[in-house]
Amino acid sequence: MTRSITDAAIRLSPIAIVLGIWQLTASLHWVDTAFLPAPAAVGRALGQLLSGNEIRDNLLVTLFRALAGLALATVSGVWFGIGMARSWVFNAIVSPLVGATYSLPKTAIVPLLILWFGIGSTMGIIAVYLTCLLPIIVQTYHGVRATPAVLVWSAQSMGAEERKILWQILLPHALPDIFTGLRVALGFSFVVAISAEMIASTKGIGRLIFMYGESGSYDFMFAAVASVVIAAFFADRALLALSTRSLRWHESHAGANPGVAA
Amino acid sequence: MISKISVRGVSKSYNSNAGEVLALQGTDLEIRQGEFVSLVGPSGCGKSTLLYIVGGFLAANGVVQIDGKTIIGPGVDRGIVFQEYALFPWLTVRRNILYGPRVRNLPPQQCDEVADRLIDVIGLRNFEHRYPRELSGGMKQRVAIARMLAGDPAILLLDEPFGALDALTREAMQDELLRIWLEMRKTVLMVTHDVNEAVYLSNRICVMSARPGRIVKEFTVNLDRTRTREAIVLSDEYNRVRNQVWLSVRQQASTVAAAG
Numbered sequence: 151m152t153r154s155i156t157d158a159a160i161r162l163s164p165i166a167i168v169l170g171i172w173q174l175t176a177s178l179h180w181v182d183t184a185f186l187p188a189p190a191a192v193g194r195a196l197g198q199l200l201s202g203n204e205i206r207d208n209l210l211v212t213l214f215r216a217l218a219g220l221a222l223a224t225v226s227g228v229w230f231g232i233g234m235a236r237s238w239v240f241n242a243i244v245s246p247l248v249g250a251t252y253s254l255p256k257t258a259i260v261p262l263l264i265l266w267f268g269i270g271s272t273m274g275i276i277a278v279y280l281t282c283l284l285p286i287i288v289q290t291y292h293g294v295r296a297t298p299a300v301l302v303w304s305a306q307s308m309g310a311e312e313r314k315i316l317w318q319i320l321l322p323h324a325l326p327d328i329f330t331g332l333r334v335a336l337g338f339s340f341v342v343a344i345s346a347e348m349i350a351s352t353k354g355i356g357r358l359i360f361m362y363g364e365s366g367s368y369d370f371m372f373a374a375v376a377s378v379v380i381a382a383f384f385a386d387r388a389l390l391a392l393s394t395r396s397l398r399w400h401e402s403h404a405g406a407n408p409g410v411a412a
Numbered sequence: 413m414i415s416k417i418s419v420r421g422v423s424k425s426y427n428s429n430a431g432e433v434l435a436l437q438g439t440d441l442e443i444r445q446g447e448f449v450s451l452v453g454p455s456g457c458g459k460s461t462l463l464y465i466v467g468g469f470l471a472a473n474g475v476v477q478i479d480g481k482t483i484i485g486p487g488v489d490r491g492i493v494f495q496e497y498a499l500f501p502w503l504t505v506r507r508n509i510l511y512g513p514r515v516r517n518l519p520p521q522q523c524d525e526v527a528d529r530l531i532d533v534i535g536l537r538n539f540e541h542r543y544p545r546e547l548s549g550g551m552k553q554r555v556a557i558a559r560m561l562a563g564d565p566a567i568l569l570l571d572e573p574f575g576a577l578d579a580l581t582r583e584a585m586q587d588e589l590l591r592i593w594l595e596m597r598k599t600v601l602m603v604t605h606d607v608n609e610a611v612y613l614s615n616r617i618c619v620m621s622a623r624p625g626r627i628v629k630e631f632t633v634n635l636d637r638t639r640t641r642e643a644i645v646l647s648d649e650y651n652r653v654r655n656q657v658w659l660s661v662r663q664q665a666s667t668v669a670a671a672g
Contacts, residue, residue, distance in 0.1 A: 300496060303467065306485070399502045401501075
């Protein structure tokens with residue numbers, strides 16, 4: 151019990167230190183509070199915003215865009231990854247595209263997407279989708295390719311045919327890698343959803359941040375940013391919890407449950 | 413009489429960085445129903461390759477027949493155990509054993525009966541809900557054997573099954589395998605680099621040449637397997653065959669050294 155309290159204190163201390171220094175710079179007027187509002191002011195603004203619907207409604211729009219794009223990217227990314235790992239023809243067709251677009255900052259194509267899809271949620275979801283697709287394809291491909299032949303052979307010798315090999319052997323084997331890709335993609339999904347909203351949107355937390363920034367309401371702008379940070383943090387924790395639950399069997403969990411020596 | 417396993421004129425080559433490598437050349441092998449045959453030979457002689465070809469995992473030139481029918485791929489008539497266990501790490505001990513029966517859609521009650529019986533045979537009742545990573549090497553190999561037996565295959569293919577185990581565990585596992593074989597009278601083809609193990613377990617030992625591998629010498633082992641390990645290992649017949657096989661493997665290995 152005391153251990154977990156100490157643990158939590160250690161984990162929270164850097165946040166507390168940053169907030170403390172931030173408050174200090176504001177209180178001692180090291181910087182103009184018009185440009186860097188004090189945490190207390192941001193807190194007040196956040197409280198004010200949260201009592202209204204503005205943050206909630208815009209955050210829900212952004213979350214919807216980020217998570218819808220991520221979900222679509224996961225389903226099709228896993229499918230692409232498996233296809234590439236299983237068929238060299240498919241791989242030969244798709245891998246140059248993946249290689250060419252892997253390092254492209256996807257926000258660069260947002261203006262194009264606006265041209266084609268307008269400035270609504272469709273554009274945001276597509277931008278997120280395209281960004282999240284690549285890490286998931288790459289990780290799935292890697293996980294499937296790395297499946298030891300002896301696992302597939304074992305399953306075949308017990309009567310598993312192609313479809314069951316895919317669902318019961320290749321996918322479970324790739325799962326730890328898929329989760330790695332998902333975690334990277336989750337981070338991207340927030341970045342791109344918000345960036346797209348900043349470039350052009352009528353709704354969303356990105357637009358809200360941009361709007362407050364334009365009008366010089368920096369305490370409100372910081373409050374909006376804080377709300378995104380908190381939402382992203384909980385989304386990441388939720389994914390981590392899901393991954394921990396799904397991968398109890400994996401070697402990476404060996405520390406949590408001491409193995410048996412005999 | 414038709415052989416249980418018939419290998420005729422089997423050759424296998426594969427591509428490596430150094431070009432095409434001939435792993436097997438003109439290999440012949442006939443195994444009768446209920447026989448326990450071991451393949452021994454210098455490392456890299458293609459003994460595992462031959463086992464995988466019989467398993468249907470690798471394609472090759474030549475003819476491989478089971479009960480007179482040419483094989484076209486892996487089948488449930490041939491169970492396999494690998495040196496590295498090859499358990500499904502995401503399934504518990506029980507679910508690993510249940511994999512075959514479930515894949516073949518056996519009724520749930522029958523699946524459970526098979527699993528319960530085999531878990532008792534391998535003595536892992538207290539570990540049935542553990543994942544493979546929580547088991548020792550010996551336990552994993554017992555699970556791999558139970559998983560193979562769950563499908564009740566007529567032929568057991570064993571690829572250096574006890575190679576990764578410590579000496580004591582290996583002997584215990586050999587005795588367990590011997591007991592299972594005496595009881596079920598399956599046809600067994602085992603790859604091993606351990607001459608003692610081959611003599612202790614097999615009816616017949618085939619020595620393979622260095623690459624390209626083929627069977628160059630066969631030894632018949634006449635031992636009463638119902639006797640104790642001590643009685644078998646200390647018998648004149650055991651030591652006579654062991655020495656012959658050992659010398660023969662050494663000769664093959666020295667041709668590799670001379671050529672290399």
